[in-house]
Amino acid sequence: MHFIGKSSGVAFNGEKFTRRIILPLAALMIVAFTVVLAFVIVSADGQNRLEVEASTKLAKTALTVKTREVARNLRDYAVWEDVYNNLHLAVDVEWASTDGNVGANIFEGLGYEMAFAINSQKRTVYAVIEGKPKDVDALSLIPQGLATLLSQGASRSEPATGLLKSGEDVLIVAATGIVPPSINRSTLNPDDISMLVFAKKLDEKFLARMGEEYLLSNLVFMPAGTAEASASVPLVSEEGQDLGYITWSPAEPGYELLRLLLPPLAAAVVVLAAFAVLVVRNARRSTHALEESAKTVEAFAQTLQESEMRFRDVAEASSDWIWECDPDLHLVYFSARFSEVTGLSAASVLGKTLEQFFSSDTESDGWQLLVEGTHGQSSFRDLRCCYRDANGQSRICRLAGRPISNSHGTFSGFRGTATDITDEVQAQARATHLALHDALTGLPNRVLFRDRLNLALSGKRRNPSRVAVICLDLDHFKEVNDTLGHGAGDVLLQQLSDRLQACTKSNDTVARLGGDEFAIIQIGANQPFESEQLCRTLIEVIRAPFHVDDQELHVGVSIGIAIADMSGDDPERLLKNADIALYRAKQAGRATYRIFEAKMDQELQARKALEYDLRQAVLKHELEVHYQPLIDLDSKSIVAVEALVRWRHPSRGLVSPMDFIPLAEETGLIVGIGEWVLEKACTQALSWPQLRVAVNLSPIQFRNRDLIETVRDVLTRTGLEPARLELEITESVLINDASSALDILNALKDLGVRIAMDDFGTGYSSLGYLNSFPFDKIKIDRSFIGDMNGKDKSSAIVRSVITLGQSLNMTTTAEGVETAEQATFLTQEGCNQIQGYYFSRPIAADEFTIFLENWTGFETNLSSVAAA
Numbered sequence: 073m074h075f076i077g078k079s080s081g082v083a084f085n086g087e088k089f090t091r092r093i094i095l096p097l098a099a100l101m102i103v104a105f106t107v108v109l110a111f112v113i114v115s116a117d118g119q120n121r122l123e124v125e126a127s128t129k130l131a132k133t134a135l136t137v138k139t140r141e142v143a144r145n146l147r148d149y150a151v152w153e154d155v156y157n158n159l160h161l162a163v164d165v166e167w168a169s170t171d172g173n174v175g176a177n178i179f180e181g182l183g184y185e186m187a188f189a190i191n192s193q194k195r196t197v198y199a200v201i202e203g204k205p206k207d208v209d210a211l212s213l214i215p216q217g218l219a220t221l222l223s224q225g226a227s228r229s230e231p232a233t234g235l236l237k238s239g240e241d242v243l244i245v246a247a248t249g250i251v252p253p254s255i256n257r258s259t260l261n262p263d264d265i266s267m268l269v270f271a272k273k274l275d276e277k278f279l280a281r282m283g284e285e286y287l288l289s290n291l292v293f294m295p296a297g298t299a300e301a302s303a304s305v306p307l308v309s310e311e312g313q314d315l316g317y318i319t320w321s322p323a324e325p326g327y328e329l330l331r332l333l334l335p336p337l338a339a340a341v342v343v344l345a346a347f348a349v350l351v352v353r354n355a356r357r358s359t360h361a362l363e364e365s366a367k368t369v370e371a372f373a374q375t376l377q378e379s380e381m382r383f384r385d386v387a388e389a390s391s392d393w394i395w396e397c398d399p400d401l402h403l404v405y406f407s408a409r410f411s412e413v414t415g416l417s418a419a420s421v422l423g424k425t426l427e428q429f430f431s432s433d434t435e436s437d438g439w440q441l442l443v444e445g446t447h448g449q450s451s452f453r454d455l456r457c458c459y460r461d462a463n464g465q466s467r468i469c470r471l472a473g474r475p476i477s478n479s480h481g482t483f484s485g486f487r488g489t490a491t492d493i494t495d496e497v498q499a500q501a502r503a504t505h506l507a508l509h510d511a512l513t514g515l516p517n518r519v520l521f522r523d524r525l526n527l528a529l530s531g532k533r534r535n536p537s538r539v540a541v542i543c544l545d546l547d548h549f550k551e552v553n554d555t556l557g558h559g560a561g562d563v564l565l566q567q568l569s570d571r572l573q574a575c576t577k578s579n580d581t582v583a584r585l586g587g588d589e590f591a592i593i594q595i596g597a598n599q600p601f602e603s604e605q606l607c608r609t610l611i612e613v614i615r616a617p618f619h620v621d622d623q624e625l626h627v628g629v630s631i632g633i634a635i636a637d638m639s640g641d642d643p644e645r646l647l648k649n650a651d652i653a654l655y656r657a658k659q660a661g662r663a664t665y666r667i668f669e670a671k672m673d674q675e676l677q678a679r680k681a682l683e684y685d686l687r688q689a690v691l692k693h694e695l696e697v698h699y700q701p702l703i704d705l706d707s708k709s710i711v712a713v714e715a716l717v718r719w720r721h722p723s724r725g726l727v728s729p730m731d732f733i734p735l736a737e738e739t740g741l742i743v744g745i746g747e748w749v750l751e752k753a754c755t756q757a758l759s760w761p762q763l764r765v766a767v768n769l770s771p772i773q774f775r776n777r778d779l780i781e782t783v784r785d786v787l788t789r790t791g792l793e794p795a796r797l798e799l800e801i802t803e804s805v806l807i808n809d810a811s812s813a814l815d816i817l818n819a820l821k822d823l824g825v826r827i828a829m830d831d832f833g834t835g836y837s838s839l840g841y842l843n844s845f846p847f848d849k850i851k852i853d854r855s856f857i858g859d860m861n862g863k864d865k866s867s868a869i870v871r872s873v874i875t876l877g878q879s880l881n882m883t884t885t886a887e888g889v890e891t892a893e894q895a896t897f898l899t900q901e902g903c904n905q906i907q908g909y910y911f912s913r914p915i916a917a918d919e920f921t922i923f924l925e926n927w928t929g930f931e932t933n934l935s936s937v938a939a940a
């Protein structure tokens with residue numbers, strides 16, 4: 073089986089991608105831009121500097137040109153003959169100042185603010201300031217440097233020029249000797265030459281014009297000491313005096329270039345940045361998408377891996393195995409669990425077809441469905457199929473499968489699972505068996521019995537046989553359980569079930585319905601003959617002793633039969649009818665059988681009605697107690713009284729206890745009734761202080777653990793002296809559980825009450841009982857007394873019981889004395905007390921009080937009877 077391996081764990085990481093690719097790219101772009109920008113700025117700055125250098129040269133040149141121009145103009149005037157004549161040879165101020173000579177034209181035409189004519193004695197002979205002749209001394213006006221300039225000018229042919237200061241103004245000053253061409257200058261003594269001086273102020277106007285001419289914008293003069301501008305030319309006199317400087321705003325081609333370049337560059341940067349942002353964003357989106365898809369892929373891989381692990385865990389942990397077959401249904405694959413579960417090697421099975429490996433399960437048609445499913449290429453599930461394991465044992469599995477297709481959609485076989493359910497099926501079978509069978513005997517239980525009965529009744533219609541339901545109840549089984557314990561009881565039941573099965577035919581059903589209740593469904597063509605025959609056999613077989621723990625046990629069986637045709641087809645009804653018949657069998661004295669008849673049901677209904685009435689009687693206080701005297705044969709006096717319950721029925725009149733006490737015992741009502749009688753009798757006895765009161769105790773009361781407490785409470789409540797109470801019990805009390813009965817009798821004796829053995833001689837009459845328990849009285853049953861007349865046997869029994877009582881020192885009382893002869897006989901035989909109609913029937917308390925008052929003695933009665 074292919075399993076996807078563990079994922080590589082190299083997840084696509086968007087952050088890493090951004091860090092490794094996008095950020096360096098962005099940094100590179102920023103650096104490139106910065107370098108370009110720096111380069112452009114440095115270039116621009118260089119260009120600016122070159123421009124400053126060039127303009128400085130130009131400014132210097134301009135200054136030089138202007139100075140030369142002053143010198144040239146000066147020279148033109150200095151070589152003029154008239155100037156020589158009128159300002160050297162003679163000084164004609166009028167001529168000189170005439171416009172056109174050296175007058176206003178010097179200022180207005182040439183623009184020189186000052187013009188001087190200085191003779192050889194350095195005296196200013198002529199001065200014109202701003203076009204007007206002034207009487208000023210040039211050397212005073214320009215105190216520094218002019219003298220030197222004059223001497224330089226005098227000694228050479230070319231004018232001497234220089235920058236000099238006049239007050240705050242800086243002047244371009246040119247000085248040259250006034251020498252016409254007609255005079256050979258070399259012949260002259262410089263000290264004899266008169267000098268002509270022109271001075272041009274470097275004023276705002278001049279500089280502005282010069283700036284225009286030489287493209288030096290904003291050319292201005294700045295006095296010395298002010299902050300130097302970026303482009304300037306210092307003005308220094310010949311003597312090195314700092315005169316200030318001229319400055320201008322040089323062109324800034326670099327900045328121009330920048331101005332030109334920066335917007336497109338900025339635009340390019342913006343576009344590039346926008347593009348970069350776009351790229352980054354797209355990259356991010358793509359990265360994110362990649363990340364997401366990487367995550368999805370990883371999650372998918374993880375899920376797939378987990379799913380595979382889960383699948384593998386489940387496949388390995390469960391008992392299932394996985395199989396696969398090809399299109400021809402040949403097995404081609406088994407998971408590892410196959411060998412572990414089946415013990416078979418996969419190789420030994422691969423190649424077989426599904427049909428060959430799996431076989432049919434007899435209880436289901438799984439294999440048939442498998443054949444149909446595989447040939448029809450359809451899915452199948454929950455098919456129960458069998459296979460043989462490595463030991464050749466047949467095992468059951470639950471099969472599921474579905475068709476598989478290749479990538480072209482063509483059918484390529486089946487794939488599915490198989491679960492070994494052998495243990496489950498066996499457990500289910502065990503559980504089903506347990507649910508339907510009795511654990512002790514292994515016989516069908518009530519549920520299965522009903523099923524079988526239903527089946528038998530439904531089958532009955534199709535075949536002539538008739539169904540009989542036979543209900544059995546063991547007689548005296550309780551005694552076995554109580555005396556030998558439940559273990560012995562269980563063994564007896566197991567042996568009994570074997571005997572029942574041995575007596576029945578294979579198509580009959582023997583079931584244990586619970587406790588010692590068994591039932592048989594008998595199918596027979598000749599009913600009720602066959603069921604009666606079976607019942608007779610069963611009674612005989614069960615009567616035979618059982619051997620349990622080396623003991624021989626005897627039990628009997630009471631049987632009720634209900635035949636389907638007679639009782640209708642309702643299974644419940646049939647069972648109920650068999651039960652009613654069983655009840656009648658028990659009533660009939662046990663160890664016998666009865667067949668259900670419709671009147672049994674009517675009787676049962678009547679009994680139920682009586683039961684209802686009795687319950688009502690208790691509630692409605694319809695019960696009363698009557699009293700019958702017991703006469704002492706020695707004293708001939710009434711010494712005791714027996715309390716006997718009566719039921720004054722609203723419609724039936726006075727009902728005898730013989731008619732309702734058994735019912736009261738069956739229903740448990742006797743416990744309440746008995747307590748009520750006891751209390752009533754004890755209370756009544758208080759009004760007859762000379763008498764004892766005898767009260768009957770039912771065996772059912774005797775089994776009640778509260779009996780001792782009840783008697784003690786009644787005595788306490790009523791205040792009757794315990795010695796005056798005599799409790800009459802029958803032998804059956806002792807038969808059930810002698811040891812516990814003796815314990816109870818002893819406890820009652822301890823209370824101080826007397827105990828009488830009632831109806832002596834009618835039951836088992838075991839002398840052992842009399843021996844093991846010291847009864848105070850034995851009451852000889854009235855049946856013996858009634859039978860005494862002419863029957864030697866009964867007389868002999870009575871005589872022997874009286875003797876027995878005497879020897880055991882117990883009082884003997886004879887019941888049912890109806891004649892004087894009986895009384896005489898009993899007196900003669902030494903009986904202690906007698907009781908019977910001969911003296912009085914049981915009568916109501918009031919009547920008894922009168923009877924007691926009228927009692928004159930036994931003799932009188934006896935003699936009157938004798939007389940009669």
Ligand SMILES: Nc1nc2c(ncn2[C@@H]2O[C@@H]3COP(=O)(O)O[C@H]4[C@@H](O)[C@H](n5cnc6c(=O)[nH]c(N)nc65)O[C@@H]4COP(=O)(O)O[C@H]3[C@H]2O)c(=O)[nH]1
Pocket residue numbers: 700715716717728729730733746749768769770800830831854887888889890907908909910914
């Ligand atoms: N033929 C005839 N019968 C005589 C004669 N003298 C007395 N009897 C009857 O004999 C029965 C004596 O009571 P028992 O043997 O204890 O037999 C009692 C006793 O076993 C039972 N029984 C009566 N009252 C109670 C009771 O309160 N509790 C219990 N547990 N049983 C009671 O019912 C039985 C029947 O009681 P009763 O019908 O009252 O019948 C009484 C009584 O009326 C006679 O000369 N001839």
